Amino acid sequence: MTYHPGQRVRVADRAHDGHHRTPGYVKGKTGTVERAYASFTNPETRAYGDDGLPQQPLYLVGFAQRDVWPDYPGASRDRIYLDLFEHWLEDAE
Amino acid sequence: MERSVHDRGGWPDDAPIDRSEHELADWELLIDALVGALGSHRLMNVDELRRGIESMPPDQYERASYYERWLFSIEANMTEKGVLAPGELDTRIGG
Numbered sequence: 001m002t003y004h005p006g007q008r009v010r011v012a013d014r015a016h017d018g019h020h021r022t023p024g025y026v027k028g029k030t031g032t033v034e035r036a037y038a039s040f041t042n043p044e045t046r047a048y049g050d051d052g053l054p055q056q057p058l059y060l061v062g063f064a065q066r067d068v069w070p071d072y073p074g075a076s077r078d079r080i081y082l083d084l085f086e087h088w089l090e091d092a093e
Numbered sequence: 094m095e096r097s098v099h100d101r102g103g104w105p106d107d108a109p110i111d112r113s114e115h116e117l118a119d120w121e122l123l124i125d126a127l128v129g130a131l132g133s134h135r136l137m138n139v140d141e142l143r144r145g146i147e148s149m150p151p152d153q154y155e156r157a158s159y160y161e162r163w164l165f166s167i168e169a170n171m172t173e174k175g176v177l178a179p180g181e182l183d184t185r186i187g188g
Contacts, residue, residue: 019144024096025103047144
C-alpha cells in the first residue's frame with residue numbers, strides 16, 4: 001500500500017475508455033486517505049473476462065462535500081467517502 | 094471530460110428523484126436469480142454485468158428499468174461468450 005491514512009491524495013483527472021469504478025464527479029478532486037483496505041482483483045480487467053490480476057490496492061478516501069460540489073449548500077464539515085483503487089490516486093502533499 | 098451515460102453523479106437535472114418503492118415482479122426476481130446462477134457457474138462476474146450495462150446505447154439505457162438493464166447485459170455477455178447465438182433470444186420469444 002503506497003498511501004497511508006491521513007495522507008492527502010488527488011484523484012487522477014483522466015478519461016478511461018471502458019469499465020472503471022472512479023466516478024467522473026470526483027476526478028481531479030483532492031481528499032484524504034481514511035483507510036487502506038487491502039488489495040483486490042482489478043474490476044477494470046475483470047469486466048472483460050480477465051482474472052483481474054495483479055491485485056490493486058484499494059483505499060477509502062474522504063472528501064469535503066464543498067470540494068466536490070462547488071455549490072454545495074450544506075455544512076462545511078460534511079464529507080463524502082469513496083472506495084478508490086491506487087492507480088487512480090496521486091500524492092497531493 | 095465526457096462522461097458515459099451511467100456516470101451521472103452531479104448531472105444537472107430539474108426532475109425530482111423518484112423515491113417510490115414497488116413490488117418486484119416475478120421476472121425481476123428471476124433476472125436477479127439468473128445473475129447469481131451465472132456467477133456461481135463462472136459464466137459472468139459482477140464487473141462484466143456492470144460493463145454490459147454501461148455499454149448500452151444511451152437512449153436505450155435511459156428508457157430501460159433497473160432489471161431491464163441487467164437483462165440487456167446478460168444477453169450481451171452470453172452472446173459474446175457463445176452461450177447464446179446472436180438473436181437467439183428474440184427468435185425463441187418470437188417463435
